[in-house]
Amino acid sequence: MSEDDKQAPLDVVRLAGAKARGKRPYFLEDPDVERVLSIAMAIAGELAVLRQRLDTIEELLETRGALTREEIETFVPSPAHAEARGRWHQEYLARILRILQQQAEAQERNDEPTSSEAGAWMLRE
Amino acid sequence: MQATSTMDYDGPPDYRTVGRHALLPNTTHDQAERYNFLAHLNRHLAAQVLPGIAVAYRSEIEPSFRQRHGRAPADRHEVRRALEGHAFYRIWSALRRNAMEMRQQSGLSVVLGQLRELIDRSAGLADQRRLRLDPTLSPPRYLTAVDHHCMPGSYYTERLDQDVSAAANYDSGLFVTTGGLLGRLADGGGRGMVAFLKKLRPDFAPRRILDLGCGLGHNVLPIAAAYPDAQVTAVDVAAPMLRYGAARAASLGVDNVTFVQADAADLSAFEDGCFDWVGSIMFLHETSLAALKRIMAESRRLIAPGGLVTHVEQPRYDASMPLLEQALRDWDAFNNNEPFWTKLHEIDLDQLMVEAGFDRSRLIHEGVHAIADGEGFRDAATEKVEDYGRKPAWRITGAEVPAQGYDAP
Ligand SMILES: C[S@@+](CC[C@H](N)C(=O)[O-])C[C@H]1O[C@@H](n2cnc3c(N)ncnc32)[C@H](O)[C@@H]1O
Numbered sequence: 001m002s003e004d005d006k007q008a009p010l011d012v013v014r015l016a017g018a019k020a021r022g023k024r025p026y027f028l029e030d031p032d033v034e035r036v037l038s039i040a041m042a043i044a045g046e047l048a049v050l051r052q053r054l055d056t057i058e059e060l061l062e063t064r065g066a067l068t069r070e071e072i073e074t075f076v077p078s079p080a081h082a083e084a085r086g087r088w089h090q091e092y093l094a095r096i097l098r099i100l101q102q103q104a105e106a107q108e109r110n111d112e113p114t115s116s117e118a119g120a121w122m123l124r125e
Numbered sequence: 126m127q128a129t130s131t132m133d134y135d136g137p138p139d140y141r142t143v144g145r146h147a148l149l150p151n152t153t154h155d156q157a158e159r160y161n162f163l164a165h166l167n168r169h170l171a172a173q174v175l176p177g178i179a180v181a182y183r184s185e186i187e188p189s190f191r192q193r194h195g196r197a198p199a200d201r202h203e204v205r206r207a208l209e210g211h212a213f214y215r216i217w218s219a220l221r222r223n224a225m226e227m228r229q230q231s232g233l234s235v236v237l238g239q240l241r242e243l244i245d246r247s248a249g250l251a252d253q254r255r256l257r258l259d260p261t262l263s264p265p266r267y268l269t270a271v272d273h274h275c276m277p278g279s280y281y282t283e284r285l286d287q288d289v290s291a292a293a294n295y296d297s298g299l300f301v302t303t304g305g306l307l308g309r310l311a312d313g314g315g316r317g318m319v320a321f322l323k324k325l326r327p328d329f330a331p332r333r334i335l336d337l338g339c340g341l342g343h344n345v346l347p348i349a350a351a352y353p354d355a356q357v358t359a360v361d362v363a364a365p366m367l368r369y370g371a372a373r374a375a376s377l378g379v380d381n382v383t384f385v386q387a388d389a390a391d392l393s394a395f396e397d398g399c400f401d402w403v404g405s406i407m408f409l410h411e412t413s414l415a416a417l418k419r420i421m422a423e424s425r426r427l428i429a430p431g432g433l434v435t436h437v438e439q440p441r442y443d444a445s446m447p448l449l450e451q452a453l454r455d456w457d458a459f460n461n462n463e464p465f466w467t468k469l470h471e472i473d474l475d476q477l478m479v480e481a482g483f484d485r486s487r488l489i490h491e492g493v494h495a496i497a498d499g500e501g502f503r504d505a506a507t508e509k510v511e512d513y514g515r516k517p518a519w520r521i522t523g524a525e526v527p528a529q530g531y532d533a534p
Contacts, residue, residue, distance in 0.1 A: 016234035022271030027218040049158040082139035087128035089165040104177030
């Protein structure tokens, strides 16, 4: 970075999203699908943030009847409330990533029939 | 907030409970919640998704490897390649990589938006006698080849004059990766080392302590605080880490640590035998084989008679560790820019220490886990979830050096 660059305002958005040095590994068979997965997880993250913000607003309104933006930014949940928010996160992720839970369960129960296989038996029994 | 589960809560604490000091970047409501989401995502991937890989391995991956090769996998690399053929491993990996990239983006956006203030605060706070920078030192090639753990710009990049951004990002988002298992000030490793040392040598009163690859000093501060009469030297190659570290130490009231910019593989500025304790914590895996040998030799040269050398890393891949565990622990080496990680956990550190001049009969081996300080933060010892290679439960490899005259040749 040149000396001039160090005086100019930082382009925070671009720099924060910068790629780390080193070729990125892709894991899924189709890298296009992996990029879409990345986008989906980013949206999941933003939705969680929004849901927590809403909860903060509800909490402030319920306990104080009114709120300022400053109060939202400096809000700290009580230990019990933080735990409830943590549990919400756990359940939220279990919903978002449900397909992985089911994929794991399927591995342990790979003797299950498909519905049409079961249907075929039913005609025979 | 409504939740339906009635199980005991064992998830990460809220980000806002992390320990404050004057350098910690401020977070808005939503920035803190991004960290919370990512801490939960990492934990979910370790606790809920990862166990499915072990199931897939036993039920499908290993049997089909045997079928194809007529034998079991011979080493962790064969296991890794076999895992890579399985869809469940692949999606877990894709999500884990993504979580790290999201963590970096979140941290950098927190930090860069307030970087000038952070630089001013660090310049104002750092006791200049406690900060010795060497602008002629350039980062070793093993640091510049790839950005470690996908941290854009690594430890050493200077985005602005007197930069501290790399350290501020590291400090601000460290919570995300371990979900609070390092304690409120992320210093659980240093606390664990103090507990170890107080047990090994209850009367140890080191006068000079050297910490190699100190980073921003998370773990050296509890050590300095436990030995307030000692002069502690903390070395790192990266100036942003040291500037931030010196200011953070001042803000936390620890005044016996000097942060020195130097290469741990060449500490010729220090005289032979001038430290009573030479240690490193989670440092060696971010070096190289050549550097590691020199670091071992420098530790031997610098240690005083009667002194003690300790290196803390994740456990070694020895024959007692199942190959699947080894392959999972190796994930960061191949997928999270930790290029030396795989070799470091394979090699025999004992042998390297002996080659560097330590006495084999005086080597030390001990387990150590993070002691998490702060309400709502749990010790790694109570953590049942295994997030291979990331759980703060480590191995100490070290050596005691005979006091002068005592059993000397
Ligand atoms: C994972 S961090 C260390 C964490 C730190 N020990 C702690 O406990 O928090 C690795 C550090 O090693 C530094 N480093 C890498 N190679 C080095 C070398 N040859 N000499 C000194 N420091 C080095 C990096 O700049 C980085 O700050």
